[in-house]
Amino acid sequence: MSPIRAYRIHNDERGYRAAIESLSSNELTAGDTRIAVDFSSVNYKDALAGTGRGKILRQYPLNGGIDCAGHIIESATPQFKPGDTVLVTGSGLSETVDGGYSSQVRIDHHQVIRIPEAWGPREAMILGTAGFTAGLALLRMQENRQHPDMGPIAITGATGGVGMLAIALFHRAGYRVHAVSGKQEHAELLRQIGAEVVLTRESVLTDKSMDKARFGGALDNVGGQTLAALLAQTAPYGNVASCGLVSGQDLAATVMPFIIRGVSLLGIASAGTERDLRERVWQLLARYFDAEYLRSLPVRETGLEGLPEVFSQMLSGRSFGRVVVRICGKD
Structure with a gap:
């Protein structure tokens, strides 16, 4: 052998x-x-x-x-x-x-x-954990009543694996997507994948505990100040899915978005997902990606x-x- x-x-x-x-x-x-x-x-x-x-x-x-x-x-x-x-x-x-x-x-x-x-094995690995994470976020948000009519979905870390695949997935699932990235040189490619708007990182930051509701929900790969800002700008009963901490693990936020607007913060932990949920996520991904x-x-x-x-x-x-x-x- x-x-x-x-x-x-x-x-x-x-x-x-x-x-x-x-x-x-x-x-x-x-x-x-x-x-x-x-x-x-x-x-x-x-x-x-x-x-x-x-x-x-x-x-x-x-x-x-x-x-x-x-x-x-x-x-x-x-x-x-x-x-x-x-x-x-x-x-x-x-x-x-x-x-x-x-x-x-x-x-x-x-x-x-x-x-x-x-798919074959190569297509499966184009998705891999990154695609699975994006799919799990979409599934959990939809289970918690996220709907396209609530407003655009902000996706941070847009040029990374999870971010890129999430843009494509949410777009193909019928959501308007606002990509957030520090790499504006890739803006046109992000729009081709499905982003309606490409925002700079700085443009989504706020120091208010609650600000104008700009987004129906969000998928955040960044954490820290960005995650707090997304919570403050999410529409009533929208969901913010957290799956990364590139900029830090601390969260300096208040309970105001939760108790005034009913915003939900959903943790996306892909590694230990139960088998039945794994199968549902891969079925969801196969529905939207050939x-x-x-x-x-x-x-x-x-x-x-x-x-x-x-x-x-x-x-x-x-x-x-x-x-x-x-x-x-x-x-």
Whole structure:
């Protein structure tokens, strides 16, 4: 059997480091299902884990990559058979078990989702955790009575993976989208994806605990002062979905938007989502995104060798859109 090629992260007496290594199958963390990985993706969390800039891994060493898509090699459950195309996002990958930057993954079958028929593994990873996060936000907001008639949806961090995919998703779901970005050079591309308006970061900030209601709701990737400002400017009974903290984890806000306008703050925690909800989110994403559309989005591709540079670009704010990682996949 060929050795497993993986981007492996260590933290020991030699320090924090990551590199491509060859492993045997018995070196992988345990799981009742084995997947041959075709593609993975790069998320902000992956960049933090791969560089040690964030405390993501809970044990060492582990293979990086919180996403993977490929096909079943073997499974202890009749639910899956060899050759089935599947994906895994979050679910402990690159936290407690070996992740998707590897030619094989072993994981419990409860974490494995069939790839919708309209897509292949590459299309699934164009979405990955970023798309899943956007889909989970839309689903939770709609369950809490968010409706297009309430006003535009503000989406911050618009040029990142979650932001870009959220713009496309909310637009295709019938919402007006106001993208918020510090990279105005990408404004035209954001409009092509579905943004009605592209706002600067500064233009949405306010020092008022409640300000004029500009937005029907929001999906925030930034946190901190931006999240507080969005709460202050959301229309009655609108929802603000929080899924990131690029600018900080503190929230200096008041209860006024909650008790005067009935605004809801929804936490979007994608990694540990229950299986039934995961399946609903992927069904929602398949409803709005076909393979041709996904391939038309701003996506670039790298191999395992290119990960350090991608991480550097992402953490320095120089990245745009999505990056898929070709492991063993073919077009």
